[in-house]
Each structure stands twice: as C-alpha cells, then as structure tokens.
Amino acid sequence: MTPTARKTILCPTCRKLISIDEARCPYCGTVKPGSWMHNNPVSRLFNNPAQFIKGIIYVNAAMFALTILISFQSLRLSGNPLHFLSPSLLSLRLLGATGTFAIDNLHRWWTLLSASYLHGGILHILFNMMAFRQISVLIIREYGIHRMFSIYTLGGIFGFWISYLRGTPDTIGSSAAICSLIGAALYYGKSRGGVYGQAIYRQIGGWVLMIFLFGFMIPGIDNWGHGGGIAGGILLGLLFGYHERKKETRLHRTLARLCVLATVAILLWAIGSGLYYYTALH
Numbered sequence: 001m002t003p004t005a006r007k008t009i010l011c012p013t014c015r016k017l018i019s020i021d022e023a024r025c026p027y028c029g030t031v032k033p034g035s036w037m038h039n040n041p042v043s044r045l046f047n048n049p050a051q052f053i054k055g056i057i058y059v060n061a062a063m064f065a066l067t068i069l070i071s072f073q074s075l076r077l078s079g080n081p082l083h084f085l086s087p088s089l090l091s092l093r094l095l096g097a098t099g100t101f102a103i104d105n106l107h108r109w110w111t112l113l114s115a116s117y118l119h120g121g122i123l124h125i126l127f128n129m130m131a132f133r134q135i136s137v138l139i140i141r142e143y144g145i146h147r148m149f150s151i152y153t154l155g156g157i158f159g160f161w162i163s164y165l166r167g168t169p170d171t172i173g174s175s176a177a178i179c180s181l182i183g184a185a186l187y188y189g190k191s192r193g194g195v196y197g198q199a200i201y202r203q204i205g206g207w208v209l210m211i212f213l214f215g216f217m218i219p220g221i222d223n224w225g226h227g228g229g230i231a232g233g234i235l236l237g238l239l240f241g242y243h244e245r246k247k248e249t250r251l252h253r254t255l256a257r258l259c260v261l262a263t264v265a266i267l268l269w270a271i272g273s274g275l276y277y278y279t280a281l282h
Contacts, residue, residue, distance in 0.1 A: 007019070007020045007021075008020065009033065010047070011025045011027060011028060011030055011033045016028070018033060020033075028247070042257045042260050042261065043253070043257060045260060046145050046146060046149075046253075046256065049140050049145045052145060052149075053132075053133060053136050053137070053140075056132070056136075056152075057129050057132070057133065059117060059267070060117050060119065060125060060128075060129060060174060061125070061129075063095065063117045063118055063119075063267070064087075064118070064119050064125050066095065066271065067087035067088075067091045067092060067095055067118060067119075068085060068087055068091075070087070070088075070090075070091035070094065070095070070274070070275075070278055071087040071088035071090065071091035085121055085122040086120055086121040087120070087121075089170065090281075091274075091278075092118055092120070092170070092172055093170065094273075094274035094275075094277055094278055095114070095118060095270050095271065095274040096108075096110070096111045096114025096115055096117070096118060096266070096267075096270035096274070097111060097115055097118055097170050097171065097172045098111035098112050098114070098115035098160050098163075098164065098170075098171055098172070099111075099115075099160075099163065099164060099168045099169045099170040099171045100164060100167055100168065100169050101169045101170055102170075103164055110266045110269065110270075111160075111270075112156075112157045112160045112161055112164070113153065113156070113157055113262065113263060113266050114266050114267060114270045115156075115160055115171060115172045115173070115176075116153075116156040116157075116160075116173070116174045116176060116177045117174065117263075117267060118172040118173065119172060119173055119174070120172060120173065124173060125174075128173060128174045128175055128178060129174075131175075131178050132174060132177075132178050132181075135178060135181045135182055135185060136148060136152075136181060138185055138200075139151065139181050139184055139185060142185075142188050142242045142243060142244075143184065143188070143237070143240065143242045143243065144243060144248040144252070145256075146248055146252045146253045146255070146256035147240045147242075147248060147252050147256070148181070149256045149259055149260070150236070150240070150252070150255045150256050150259050151180050151181060151184050151233055151236045151237065151240070152177045152178075152180060152181055153177065153259040153262070153263060154180070154232065154236060154259070155176070155177055155179070155180020155181070155183065155184070155229050155232035155233045155236055156174070156176045156177030156180055156229060156232075157232075158176075158180070158228055158229065158231070158232030158235075159176030159177070159179060159180060159224075159225045159226065159227075159228035159229030159230075159231075159232055160176050160225055160228070161228065162224050162225065162227065162228025162231070162232075163176070163222050163224040163225040163228060166224040168222060168224060168225070171222045171225055173222070173225075175222075175225065175226060175229070176222070176225040176226060176228065176229035177229060178229070179211065179225075179226045179227075179228075179229030179230045179233065180229040180230065180232045180233035180236065181233060182204055182207055182208060182211075182229075182230055182233060183229065183230035183231060183232060183233020183234040183235075183236075183237065184233040184234065184236060184237035185200060185204045185233075185237075186201065186204045186205065186208065186230070186233070186234060186237075187233070187234045187237035187238055188200060188237060188242050189201030189202075189203075189204055191237075191238075191242075191245075192242075192244065208230060211226055212226070212227075240252065
C-alpha cells in the first residue's frame with residue numbers, strides 16, 4: 001500500500017519546508033508551526049515580505065485616492081509641484097488627520113495611527129513611498145518583517161504623539177512611521193558596529209541630517225513628528241532587538257498581528273465615519 005502523503009508547509013518563522021504535523025519546527029524550534037495561530041489569514045500576510053511592502057504602499061495610495069475624490073470640488077491644481085493634487089483639509093480631517101484639532105476637539109485618539117496613511121499631495125506620497133520601500137527592506141533583513149511592521153506602526157504613533165504634545169493642529173503623512181524605521185536602522189548600525197554597522201550608521205545618519213535640513217527649509221513639514229518617529233524607532237529597536245542579538249519571538253509575531261488588526265479596524269472606521277459625515281455635510 002502506498003503510504004499516506006504528509007502535507008507540508010513552510011515554517012512561519014524560518015521558512016523551511018516541514019510537515020504540518022510537527023510539534024516543533026526541527027530547524028528553528030517554533031512550537032506547533034502548523035497550528036491556526038501560525039496559519040490564520042493575518043499571519044499569512046507576513047509570509048511574503050515583498051508583497052507585504054507592496055500592500056502597505058497600495059493602502060496608502062487607496063487612502064490618497066479617497067481624499068482626492070472627497071475633495072474633488074476644491075482640489076488644488078496649482079502650478080507649485082508641492083501643492084499639486086492636494087486634498088482639502090476637510091477631507092483629511094474626515095479620514096483621520098491627527099493633531100490638537102482632532103484629539104482635543106473631537107477626542108479622536110485613533111487618528112494617531114490613521115494619519116500615517118494620509119498625504120497632502122502627489123509628491124508627498126510619492127517621496128514617502130519611495131523612502132519606505134528603501135528603508136523597509138533593510139529593516140526586514142536585520143529585524144524581520146514582524147518587528148518591522150511593529151516599529152513602523154508604533155513608531156508612527158509615537159511621532160505623532162510628540163507632535164500633538166508640541167501643539168501641532170493638523171498633521172498627516174507616513175513620514176513619522178518611516179522615520180521610526182530610520183531610527184531603528186540608526187540604532188542597529190551604532191549597536192552592531194564593525195565595518196557593516198558603521199557603514200549603515202553613516203548612511204542613515206546622512207538621511208537624518210537631510211530630513212531635518214529639508215524640514216527647516218520647507219514650511220509646513222512636521223519636524224516634531226519626524227524627530228519623534230526617529231526617537232521612537234531607536235527606542236523600539238533597543239527594546240525589540242535585531243536578528244544578530246535576538247530571534248523573532250512569539251511576542252514579536254503577536255504584536256505585529258495586533259498592529260495589523262488595529263490598522264485595518266481604524267482605517268475602516270476612518271473611511272466609514274468620514275464618508276458618513278461627508279454625506280451629512282453635503
């Protein structure tokens with residue numbers, strides 16, 4: 001008789017081919033790698049880092065398109081490239097812009113997360129997504145995809161919280177979250193040391209200098225959000241650790257999944273409530 005074929009899967013941690021019935025991955029030690037905990041829809045999002053990065057970019061693009069549609073009648077088409085295709089302040093506030101207006105007047109603390117997926121113009125989102133695509137690859141390589149997304153989400157929240165404390169009335173953009181990834185890369189390079197670590201530290205340090213020079217030269221840029229994001233990324237990099245010092249743990253994976261669920265829930269709430277109030281106003 002032909003023996004029953006055993007179903008195989010990729011271990012959710014080390015990506016090696018194993019049996020779905022393994023009690024523990026023989027390569028990395030992950031407990032019950034074939035269980036629902038490791039193979040639910042949210043967990044599977046992290047199985048392909050390249051697609052995960054594209055997914056974040058697509059969500060940002062979709063939110064930008066929605067703000068453009070909502071503010072179509074008042075859309076700014078000025079000759080200034082920095083203001084080209086700029087959505088209205090009303091549409092940004094409806095869909096989750098953060099700052100003292102949203103938090104103090106409307107008690108919308110959830111905007112500390114949603115604001116990372118809104119942008120003020122076509123160049124704003126284009127430059128941010130190009131930067132995100134570059135830095136996310138480095139952070140995934142050195143920290144892993146789960147820690148990358150947790151740093152991106154929590155660091156963005158921290159950056160906007162610092163901006164709120166400094167009294168910024170309205171602020172948006174993924175740059176606070178991207179700066180948190182930059183902060184984590186800065187910590188990694190300084191902590192690791194050696195030729196490779198020092199090269200990373202010098203390159204990322206140059207990015208930080210350019211970010212602040214650019215911020216002070218061009219009005220309207222949220223330097224407190226950028227600075228808070230970098231500080232948050234350094235702190236999270238220290239707390240989470242990177243591959244050479246600590247492997248990804250169940251806690252890291254659980255936190256990343258919670259960040260995904262929170263992001264989806266808050267963006268759906270922002271869209272639903274934003275469209276409701278937009279309809280009421282019109």
